[in-house]
Amino acid sequence: MKARYATLVAGLLLALGLNAQAVEKMRLGHNQPEDHPVHKAMVRFAELTKQYTKGEVDISVFPNGVLGSEREMLEQVQNGILQITKASASPLETFSASYKVFNLPFVFRDKDHFYKTLASPVGEEVLASSRNRGFIGLTYYDSGSRSFYAKRPINTPDDLHGLKIRVQQSPTTIAMIKALGATPTPMAYGEVYTGLQTGVIDGAENNVTALTIGRHGEVTKFYSETEHQMVPDVLVISAMSWAKLSQPLQAAIKKAALESFELQKQLWAEAEKVERVKAEALGVKFSRPAKAPFVAKVKPMMDAERQNAVIASLLDRIAAVK
Numbered sequence: 001m002k003a004r005y006a007t008l009v010a011g012l013l014l015a016l017g018l019n020a021q022a023v024e025k026m027r028l029g030h031n032q033p034e035d036h037p038v039h040k041a042m043v044r045f046a047e048l049t050k051q052y053t054k055g056e057v058d059i060s061v062f063p064n065g066v067l068g069s070e071r072e073m074l075e076q077v078q079n080g081i082l083q084i085t086k087a088s089a090s091p092l093e094t095f096s097a098s099y100k101v102f103n104l105p106f107v108f109r110d111k112d113h114f115y116k117t118l119a120s121p122v123g124e125e126v127l128a129s130s131r132n133r134g135f136i137g138l139t140y141y142d143s144g145s146r147s148f149y150a151k152r153p154i155n156t157p158d159d160l161h162g163l164k165i166r167v168q169q170s171p172t173t174i175a176m177i178k179a180l181g182a183t184p185t186p187m188a189y190g191e192v193y194t195g196l197q198t199g200v201i202d203g204a205e206n207n208v209t210a211l212t213i214g215r216h217g218e219v220t221k222f223y224s225e226t227e228h229q230m231v232p233d234v235l236v237i238s239a240m241s242w243a244k245l246s247q248p249l250q251a252a253i254k255k256a257a258l259e260s261f262e263l264q265k266q267l268w269a270e271a272e273k274v275e276r277v278k279a280e281a282l283g284v285k286f287s288r289p290a291k292a293p294f295v296a297k298v299k300p301m302m303d304a305e306r307q308n309a310v311i312a313s314l315l316d317r318i319a320a321v322k
Contacts, residue, residue, distance in 0.1 A: 024249075026059045026083035026241065029067030029076075036213075037271050038086060038141050038233060039063050041264030045235070048256035053249055059084065078134030080240035088143065090170040090231050098129040101314045103172035104305060105228045105298045106291065111145070113321060114230045115265070122317045127234070135236040138257035142268040144207030145227035149216065151202065154224040155289045157181055157297045166192050166204040176228070177205075179301040180294065189214070196220055205229075208272055211279040218282060225288045235260075 028046065032039045039061070046059035067073055067082060071091070076082035092099040101107060108114040117123055118140045127137030148154045150163065160182040167173045167184045177184035185201050192210075195201040196219040203220065204210070205228070211217030235257055242250065280286070306312040 023055065024057045024245070026057060027062060027067070028059050028084040028086075029062045029065075029073045029082055030086040031065035031070055031073075032063055032086075033213075034063050036063075037264055037267035038143075040267055041141060041260045042086065042235070044263050045256050045260035048259055049253050052252035052256050057245075057249060057253065074135070074236070077236060077238045080134075080238050082238070083241045084138075084235065084237045086141065086233055086235050088168065088231060089140075089234050090168045090173060092130070092234060093170060093172060095133045095135075096126075096130040097308075097310065098126045098314065099234075100172050100305075100311060101126070101318065102231050103170050103176075103229065104302065104311075104315070105176050106295050107315065107318060108230045111230070114232075115142075117318050117321045118232060118261075120317075120321050122314060122321070126314075130236070131239050134239050136239055136242055138235045138237055138254060139261045141233040141235065141261060141264045143231055143233045144209065144268065144272060145225070146205050146207060146229040146231060147223060147225045147227055148203055148205050149211065149220045149223040149284075150204075151196075151220055151222065153222045153285070153287055154203070154226070155287060156293050163202040164200070166195060166201045173229070175301055176298060179298045181297070192216060193219065208279060209275045211282070211284055212275045217279045217284045221282075221284050223279065223284050223286050225286060226291065226294055228294060 028042055030039065030042065042061050046061055049057050049059050068076065070085075070087050073082055073085040074087050074095075077085050089099050089102040093103055108117065123140065127139075130136065148160070148165070150165075152159070154160055157180050160177075160180050163182045164185045165177050165182045166187045167177055169186050174184040174186070185195075187195055187201065192201070192204055193215055196204065196216060204216065206214075206216075208223065211220075211223060217223075237253075245253070276286070306315065
């Protein structure tokens, strides 16, 4: 009888212990397809999180925009309805001004400088800057260099004069396009193909995968590698969800996020090479215009941005990254 009672008590204590370590279930929503490097990196992030938290945090990944548009998912994260999402740094400047530095033109010398900046104290400072807006950045993901593509070559700023260029809803990108002499036309990404096909817009600016995955290379045959912006994607978590976690769990999730970025960088580089070959097969012609005339054209804009002490400081610190 005593033995049976002891077994019962032990079972109850074990059950209580398991309840005390209840699994924290989280959802991660994003708008990319399952074969995209970012999706693959986020699946790895979920796997590593489960491993590093010893199963205490379980993340389910929902691709293809099934939980809403990028903006809708960001708002869900702000409100704690959704725990994690991925967003481009471009529209994030409307939530935190520090993200503006990633939208300014010709900020990074090359891809190596870009990566080192993201991993620097400046990069971490920007990730933390949106806490009071309801979310915190965990890590960055590479989204390539943004360049112009249109139905004719764009080799100098003069070639942009009068063209209607599709842009994201980013005040900084809109200002940049105006400075270069074109007409910025904000438009949802899903509408760009038809816009190019029907002439509603004359061109757009994005990374090379837009030509193939987005099929834009079917209706525009000239890709001019101005590389005017390197705008990362950002993996963000709800500030409310983050605050519920113990410090060890936060550290484990952060570690998983950073390691997923290392994988994503490799996957992205491989994908860019493959998609470039596919774009050439579509008949897209690539050119590398001299950047100096474009840099000179946006200098007044950059000088005006430097009137903001916070932006000036961030730009100086980014320039100092070796």
